[in-house]
Amino acid sequence: MRGAAGAGGTSGSARVSGAADAPDGAARDTASSATSTEPAWKQHLAGLMAFTRRRLTGDYTVDDFGYDREFTETLLLPPMRLLFDKWFRVQTIGVANLPVDSGALLVANHSGTIAVDAVMTAVAVHDQHPCHRPLRMLGADLVFDTPVLGPLARKAGNTLACNPDAERLLTSGELVAVFPEGFKGVGKPFSQRYKLQRFGRGGFVSAALRTGVPIVPVSIVGAEEIYPMLANIRPLARALGLPYFPVTPTFPWLGPLGAIPLPSKWLIEFGEPIATDGYGDGAAEDPMVVFNLTDRVRETIQQTLYRLLLRRGHPFLG
DSSP: OBSOOOOOOOOTTOEEOOTTOOOHHHHHHHHHHHHOOSOHHHHHHHHHHHHHHHHHHTOOEEOTTOOOHHHIIIIIHHHHHHIIIIISOOEEEOGGGSOSSSOEEEEEOOOSSSOHHHHHHHHHHHHHSTTOOOEEEEEOHHHHHSTTHHHHHHHTTOEESBHHHHHHHHHTTOEEEEOTTTHHHHTSOGGGTTOOOOOTTOHHHHHHHHHTOOEEEEEEESGGGTSOOOEEOHHHHHHHTOSOOEEOSSTTTTGGGGGSOOOOOOEEEEOOOBOOTTSOTTGGGOHHHHHHHHHHHHHHHHHHHHHHHHHHOSSSOO
């Protein structure tokens, strides 16, 4: 992680709330729909109309990072849920290892040419956790500098991968996710699938140690097959300011159709939490403590990936 970065702002006349506040409008819609006997499509239409009205009047909340829970649950999660349930057929394991209402740092492997794995992990946490908790992901500068994608990432609750933002979210009791392989993982060739890349300098471990939250290793199988990266056109990537320019079996040969991910079978396992609150003061500044804990998390994820691959079997069947 880097040193410092600013938090996302708010726009319009929206109210600013604390990091864990739920939108009042969404709560009203949930309560009314629970007692309604109208057909589901009418309830859905009424909910969309109420959502639109609140957007126009500014009657909604965002937190200090720009997280807009109602916008995320109404517009962003439904299409991602279709991919999760129908296309990738994601199976989750170990959701009970996530805290009910306190903070934790989720550390996951990263792959897939496009970071669909991060989005699917967020859907898994929201939909499978008994309290439907949001996952606050830490992303690279490129994500937030990209038009359209950057503002959407902020509205979904994500922020820059820097220690101050991470520690602030963890201290407030949020579930925070980091993908320490970064572009080295998501942009690696298919020949290196499920082989973890270097985990950087262990900034995520320092953040967990300073805040005393547990680290939950997350192992994701399935993302490697959605866009098998056969080659990287580096000159074109440099010209476009991208970390890599992928060549897959379908892209760029099929044009826009090449952006359709292959329907691989996914497994996401949330491992046993690793406690950090017993290391004592100054542990976050001790290079050996940080290195050993980083290596422990990395090895846990790597061994789990091997086990999940055996469990899944064929990448596209089942």
